[in-house]
Amino acid sequence: MTEKPVADMTFEEAMxxxxxxxTxxxxxxxxxxxxxxxxxxxSALKAHCAQKLKDAEDKVEMIRAAEGRATGTVPAEGL
Structure with missing residues (x-):
């Protein structure tokens, strides 16, 4: 069985x-x-996951901006 290409994985699959x-x-x-x-x-999986998270954050920012709500994210590490 061949491994699924990283680019074709969902965030959950990549994680x-x-x-x-x-392990x-x-x-x-x-x-x-x-x-x-x-x-x-x-390394490729980590980069893929990071990009998927960035894409999700960008979508949330667009939704917030479209609703006229404040934009900008605070990293979870800083909470």
Missing amino acids: AALEAVV ALEKGDVPLDASIALYERG
């Missing part, structure tokens, strides 16, 4: 795949070449 990559790397029993490939896939 689940990223969690699987992290595999944390076990430490993956050969070096496979670890590098996993790390590369994990």
Whole structure:
């Protein structure tokens, strides 16, 4: 079975795949070449998730602006 391309994944699919990559790397029993490939896939998954979140934030901002409500987001880390 081939892995689904990252670009075709939903946010939820990408997060689940990223969690699987992290789990595999944390076990430490993956050969070096496979670890590098996993790390590369994990990096792509992380970037994909970040972009999906940014796209969602942008949509919320557009909705708020269309409703005449204040715009601007506060990072969750700062709450």
